[in-house]
Amino acid sequence: MSVAASELEQIARLARLRLTPAEMARLAQQLGDILGHIEELLAIDVEPDQAAPLALEPAVARRRDIADADPLTRPIAEIAPAWREGFFTVPRVLAP
Amino acid sequence: MSALHARPATETATAVRAGRISAAAVVQSALEAITAREQGPDGLHAFLSFDSETAISAARAVDALPPARRGPLAGVPVAIKDNLCTIDFPTTCASRFLARYRSPYDATVVRRLRAAGAIIVGKTNLDEFAMGSSTENSAFGPTRNPHDPERVPGGSSGGSAAAVAAGLVPVSLGSETSGSVRQPAALCGVVGVRPTYGRVSRYGLIAFSSSLDQVGPIAANVADAALLLRVVAGADPRDATASERDPAELEDTRDSIADLVIGVPREYFPEELDAGVAAHCHDALDRLRALGAVIRDVSLPHTRHAIPTYYVLAPAEASSNLARFDGVRFGERAPDAASTTDVYELSRSRGFGAEVKRRIMLGSYILASGYHERHYGRAQQVRGLIADDFKRAFDTGIDVLFAPTAPAPAFRFGEKTANPYEMYLADVFVTPSSLAALPAISLPIGRVGALPVGGQFIARWWREADMLRAARALERSYP
DSSP states (O other), rough: OOHHHHHHHHHHHHHHHHOHHHEEEEEEEHHHHHHHHGGGGSOOOOTTTTTOOOOOSOOOOOOOOOOOOOSSSSSSSHHHSSSEEEEEOOOOOOOO | OOOOSSOOOOHHHHHHHHHOOOEEEOOHHHHHHHHHOOEEEEEEEEEEOOOOOHHHHHHHHHHHOOGSSSSSTOOOOEEEEEBBSSSBBBOTTGGGGGTTOOOOSSOOHHHHHHHHHHHHEEEEOOOOGGGSSSSSSSOOOOBTTTBBTTOOSSSHHHHHHHHHHHSSEEEEEEEEETTTTTTHHHTTTTTTEEEOOTOOOTTTBOOOOOEEEEEOESSSHHHHHHHHHHHHOEEEEEOOOSOOOGGGGGGOOOOOOOOOOOEEGGSOTTTTTTTHHHHHHHHHHOOOOTTTOOEEEETTTTGGGGHHHHHHHHHHHHHHHGGBSSSSSBBBTTTOSSSSSHHHHHHHHHHHHHHHHHHHHHHHHHTTTTHHHIHHHHHHHHHHHHHHHHHHHHTTTEEEEEEEEESSSOOBTTTSSSHHHHHGGGGGGHHHHHTTTOOOOEEEEEEEETEEEEEEEEETTTTTOOOHHHHHHHHHHHO
């Protein structure tokens, strides 16, 4: 199976990855190879209603909705790279 | 007599609780061994970080407790895979992206180990973000196999397995998405456990594939692995997938396995299986038969579809889980980014290594419109068929399955790096049970030359006690 360069570029944009031309060429070949193996799944006989794979527990255990001690072992301000007036300070990422 | 730190964890904890030895002396001994073995160009490189001051001070705190409060792992040195959060060591996931990350909290499993008196001595190497089967994908260089420095220790928990195999610590924690505890345990000649999905909390485990990830113990013997599992298992309000089942059900002290029916899945013994591995598996089955167990052939017909199924589901989940590593919420931020898009794209492109990028791209491709409908849904259905295979086998009265853990002993560095799919096949015997959320244990069953061979027991859901009993009996049968 082959993956078109335009498809890969679109996927890289969605995945927020900026890849070099050499990386793109290598990935086109490797993903094509892996996807080729995945194609075999389409040939398996599956009952149409066979959907959910596993049901280990009757339901997911939900924790009780009660206030708990802060799990942080150090004050958050101590962990923050930069901190001002109760907020993390970070570089501007949006244009002013 | 073996070095103080290299004795079984059960013995060490008993001696520390009784006041016969001090936790500080045990930990000091472990740290000296780690320092000696890790140094130099030929070092093992099982650890990404270790810290004498932190560990010794934690050991002294255990020694200061009254004996009754010292806990079931009192003074036992433990190494932790570096994708589990710890407040006192870096947590890097073997990625440049998290090279300077310090977690503000301990993973639940780490908190439970400390509460039981265990001493965290350091963090171990892994394939970046636990993606790999050899530790060759670590951004900080691979770990060597203690039995042959030219060969891989397996992965992704290669550092945790090598640290135990080299006798640097008696026990460690690893994590499995698909075999990442069992496969390195087999290649390094130690014991590795994958618990039932939900048995152990993942709070503080950096997520890779949330429907598969599990934390599991690695040890030099089955009893130590079982002890570690009992300590870390159990409900956790911070992980909704952690089951409320009582960890006491893990206990089964019976020695006899005469009541056990052991299934041998024929799909796990293909012609391509390494002859030495096959011979040791057949020898192990002879031993189990001699111990009174009933051995029965079974078929798990969808086994061969496990790897392609896994490589649809796991990368899809990984591409979503790793979106948080964007240079803003987590990860090193590209200092030269001029726009928001730059921050994300430059940070991620520089932070992630080749295998992580490959899996993110594969996962994003699979989740993209068109492909998702055809392949993702189908892979979920095939996952159901694989689980049904196991259920049908267990429903015929089989208690545990026995099979090789890996198709061959440890391979050489670089042998499988050129072809990613060939590397993925190293996990061919551990992936089906991972997809089916089953518990399993790998233990050493012999050697091919200098290289260890592992065999695994796979048990029914929540029946770790059965596989631990079978593994203990088989282990005892070797001189």
